[in-house]
Amino acid sequence: MTNPPEPIIELRGIAKQFGGVQALRGVDFRLFPGEVHALVGENGAGKSTLVKILAGIHRPDAGVVKVGGEVIELRSPIQAQALGIAVVQQEPMLFPDLDVAENVFMGRHPRDRFGRVDWKCMYREVDQLLASLDVSLSSHTPVQGLSVAEQQLVEIAKALSLQARVLVLDEPTAALSSHEVEELFAIVKQLRERGVAILFVSHRLEEVFNIADRLTVFRDGTHIITAPVSEMNTEEIIKHMVGRELSNLFPKGDAEIGEVVLEVRQLTRPGVFADVSFQLRRGEILGLAGLVGAGRTEVARVLFGIDRAESGEIWLKGKKVRIHSPQQAMEYGIAYVPEDRHQQGLVMNFSIASNITLAILQKVSRLGLLDPRREQKIAGEYSSQLRIRSSGVEQLVNALSGGNQQKVVLSKWLATNPSVLILDEPTRGIDVGAKAEVHRIISDLATRGLAIILISSELPEVLAMADRVIVLHEGRVTGTFTRSEATQERVMFAATGQDR
C-alpha cells in the first residue's frame, strides 16, 4: 500500500475580512499534485478571496499557509510565483504591445552565451510549449489581438514555463465559447498527467463534472464540504452551495401587477447576447438569473443606453424607442443600479448627498446654481427612508460599509423617479443584515408601482424576490419561470445550460 501523497498546498484556519465583510471564516483546504480540484460556490462565497491569497495578492488575517509541506508567509505575487504557484485571473495580466513569446518569458528571457536575448530559442520554446498543449497559437502573435481565451492560454503557457506545481484558474470559462472550453480542458487534462495540481474555480457544474477529480464547496466564506466528484450529483452540490434557509430573506410583499411598461423584442448584440425577448409590468419584479458572463449585464447596458444593440426593438409604454445614451434612458424613466458600485455607481470621494443628487442635478438647482438646502433635504429623506447609517449626509461615501454604499446608489436612482428600475447584483458584497434591508426596499418599491428587473447570481435572492424569472445562458434565454414554477434546481439547470 502506497503512502497517501503530501498535499502541495495546505491551508488551515484561513480568515480574511474586507471592510466589515468576512470573506473567509476559518477555512481549511488541501490540494494534491496531479489532481484537478474544483472550487464551487456562489458569488461572495469566498472563492476569489482564496485565489488572491494563493496568488500572494492578499494576506490572510489569520491561519496557516503551507506550500510543499513548508509553512510559508506569502507576501507577494513574485514570491508565490517563485514557489511554483501560477494563477490565471479572470482578466489576464499581459503586455498588450508584446508578442506571446515575450509575454511568457518577460523578465526571464533565454539568453545566448553573449548575454543577448536569444529570440530564436525563445520562439522555439514557446512554440513547443504551445504545441505540447495542442494549441494553434503562434509565438509571434502580438497579444493585443488575442481573444480572452487565447490570452488565458498564454498565461497557462507562462505557468508551464515557470515549472509551476500549482495552477489556479479563476473562472476561466466565464468568457469562453464552448469550443474554447473544450480546448482548455484538454490542456488541463494534460497538465494533470504531468503532476501539476490544478485548482479550478467555477460556477459551472457541468464543467466540474467534466474535468474535476474532487470538489470543494464554499458558502458564505465557509468550507462546506470536500468530496470526490464521482460521489456527488448536481442536486447535492447545489444544495450545499445554496443551502441557507430561504426564510432568512425578507418575504416579498404582494404588489399589484399592472400593465406592460417595458417590452424587449429579439434584442441582439452579436457575440454577446441573441434574441432576448421579455415583458416587464408595473409592480413586477422580473428576476434575470444566470451565471457570470451569461449576458445579463450586457442586456441592462443596452437598456440603459451605454451600449447599442445591433438588432431588436425596445418598447416603452407602448411606444418604440431608441436609447442612445444614459441621458436618454433617464428621460425615458429607466434607471440602472450598476454591478460595480465603486467604479460605476458612486463617486467615492463625494459625500452621500452629492452622490444621491448626481443624477438629478437639474432638480436641485435653480438657474444652474445648486441649492444645497434642497440637496440636503432630498438626501436626508432618502437617507432615513432607506435607513442609511452614517454620521450625516455630508459624510464621504468611502467611509460607509458596503451595504450603506449600496443604499446610497439606490437612493440616487430612486431620486430620478424612474418607472423602470434595473438592479444589477444589488446585494453583492454586503452583509446579511443589509441584504435583508435592501430586499425590503425592493419589495416596497414594487408595491409602489415600480417595474423592476433584478439581475442576480444569487439563487435564493432571485427566488425570494421575483415574480417571474428569466434565465440566460451564453446570451440566450434558456428558461422562463413563474414564481411558483421556479425552484433552485430548475433555475440552476437552465443557468448551466443543461436540459431539464
Place this chain on the structure above:
Amino acid sequence: MTTASQGVKHAKQRSQAGQARLLGLVSRVRELGLLIVLLLIVLTVGVQAPRFLSIDNFEQILLSVAILAIVAVGETLVVLTRNVDLSVGSMVGITAFVTAYFFKQLPGINLLLGILLGCALGLVLGMINGLIVSFGRVPAIVATLGTLYAYRGLVFIFSSNTTSQINASDVPSSYLALATTQIFGIPTLILIAAVIAIIVGYFLHALQTGRQLYAVGSNPDAANMIGIRRDWLVFAAFAASGLLCGLAGVLWGARFGTVDSTNATGLELAVIAAVVVGGVNIFGGSGTILGVMLGAIVLGTLQNALNILNVSQFWLQALYGAAIIGAVVLDAFITRWVQRTILSRRKKA
C-alpha cells in the same frame, strides 16, 4: 483527436498566422509609410528643385538632424516607459554652453575630458529628472516642464556670471573639428548619431533590460507583479536621456561654434515630433529606434525642402505641430481599424 477538430485547428492556425501577419504588418507599416512619405517629399521637391536630389544635400539633411536624432534616441527610452521628457532642449542648451565655456577657459585641455564633462553634466541633470519622477512620484509632464525652465534658468545664471556668448574663435579647433571631420567620407556627426542609434536599438532589442522597458510601458502593473524594478528602470531611462542630451550638447557646441544661453530652445518640440512621427506610442510599450530615425529624417527633409523651395522657415514650427497631431490621429485610426478587423474576423471564425 478527430479529423473534424483537427481541421478546425488547422483553420485556426491559419487564421492565427494571418492575424499575426496583419498586426505585424501594421507595426511595419509605420516604417514603410515613413519611407514612402520620404520618397514623396523627395520626388515632389526634387522635380521643382533638382539640387535637392544631390548627395551633398542629402548629407546636409543628415547633418542637420544628427544632433536631433541623438536626443530623440534618449527621448524614446523615456517615452517607452510611459513618460515624457520635456526638458531635453534645456539640457542640450546648458551642456552646450558649459562645454564650450570649459574649452574656452582651458584651451589646452584634453578633448576627451571636455566631452566627458558635457556628458556627465547631462547625466546628472537626467538623474535629477529621474529622481523627481520615479521616487518623488511627480508626473513626468509636471516634472520635466519644471526642469525645462529650471535648467534654462541655470544656463542663464551661468552665462550672466561668466560670458554672454562664446564664439567659434574662442574654442580650440580640435573641438570644432568634431563636427567637421569625416571618416571614410562621412561626417563624424552622422557617424556618431548612427552609432548611438545602433547601440541603443540593439540594447532595446537584444538585452533583457531593454525588453523590460517595453514591459513597463505596456502594462506597468503587470510589470510590477512579475518583479520588474519599475522605478529603477524609469530612473535609468531619464538618466540615459540626460546623458544623450549631454553628448548632443557637446556636439552642438562643436557644430555651431557660437553658443549662448538660448541654445536649443524649443528643441523638445522637434524631438517629440520625431518620436511621435516615428511610431513610438505616447503611452509607451511600443516603438523602434529605426522608426524614430526615419521620423527625424522625414522632419529634416521637410525643413530642408522648405529651405530649398524658399518657403519661409516660419512654417517649420507649425509643421512640427501638425506632424505631432497628424501622427497621433493616424495612430488612433489605425488602432481602431485593426481592432475592428480583428473583431470581424473573429466573428466569422
Place this chain on the structure above:
Amino acid sequence: MKRLKSLLISWEALLVLLLLIGVVIGSVLSPYFLSSFNLAYALPSNIMEIAIMALPMTLIIIAGEIDLSVASLLGLTSVVLGLLWQRGLPMWLAIGVALLVGLVAGCLNGLLVTKLALPSLVVTIGTLALFRGLAYVVLGDQAVSNFPTAFTNLGFGTIPGTELPWSSLIFVILVVIFVMVLHFSRWGRQLYAIGNNKEAARFSGINVSRVKLVLFILSGVIAALAGVIFTSRFSSARPDNAVGFELYVVTVVLLGGVNIFGGRGSLLGVVLAIFIVGVLQNVLGLVNISGDIQNLAIGLLLILSVLGPNIARRIQVLITRRRLVAGSPKQV
C-alpha cells in the same frame, strides 16, 4: 465634503502663509514694493494674462485633462489682432475675430480629445507648436505696434479713481463667474464627478464628451481674451508674445492645490497662488532679476508644489504604518 474641506483649508492656509512671507520679503528687498503704484498697478497687470488663463485651466485639470496650448494661442490671437488692425479693420471687429480664432482653436483641441479620444497632453503639445507656428507664419518676424490709445487703455490704463488696471476688472468678473460655475453650479459638480470617476459620471447621465469640449472651447476663448489684453498692454502684436506662459499657468493651478490627476482642487487656492506667483514675479523684477531666472524660480515652484505634498504624504504613511505594525495581531 467636510474632510475634503479641512484638507483644502490647510493647503490654503499654507498658501496664505507663503503669500505673507512673499510680501514681507518683497518689502525688505525693495523700497518700491509696497508703493501703491506697484501693488495696485505693476503687479496685477503683469500677472493678468496668466491669471485669467488659469481660470479655465483649473476647470480643465479638475476634469482630468490639460491644455498646454494656451500661451501659443495667446500669441496667435495677438498676431491675428495686430494683422487685422494693420489691414484696416475696425478695432472692435478685429477683437471679435481674434476671439473667434480662440473659439475655433479651442474647438480643435476639444474635438481631438473627445471625438478621437486622444490624450490631451499630446494633443495640446501638438497644438502648442501648431498655434505658435501659425503665429509666425502670419506675422513673420515683424511686429504690429501702432494701436489706438482707446485700445491700449484696456491693458495699460487704469480704472478712473483707482490705480488698478482695467484688466483687473475683467479678472474680477471672470473670477466671480468661474467660482459660481465651479463651486456653486451643477456644471461644477459634473466637473468634479468627471475628474473623480469618469465612468460613474457617465453612468449618472452626464455627457462627459460635451462637457470636455465646452471646457476646451472656453480655454480657447479665454486665451484669446488674454491675447487681446496682452497686445493692448504692450501695445505690440508679435508672434513670440507670451512664450513660456503655459508654465506659469500650470504652476499657478497646481500650486493652488489642484490635483494634476483631476477631481480635486478649488479656485480659492488658485487665486491665492496667482497672488503668490504675482508677488514672486514682481519682487524678482524689482531686484532686476531677469526673466530666465524668474522662469527658473517658477519651474522649481511647479515641481515643489507636487513633490512637497507627495513627500509629506509618504512621511505620514510611514508613521501610520509604524504605528500599525506595533499593534498588529499575531497569527494563529
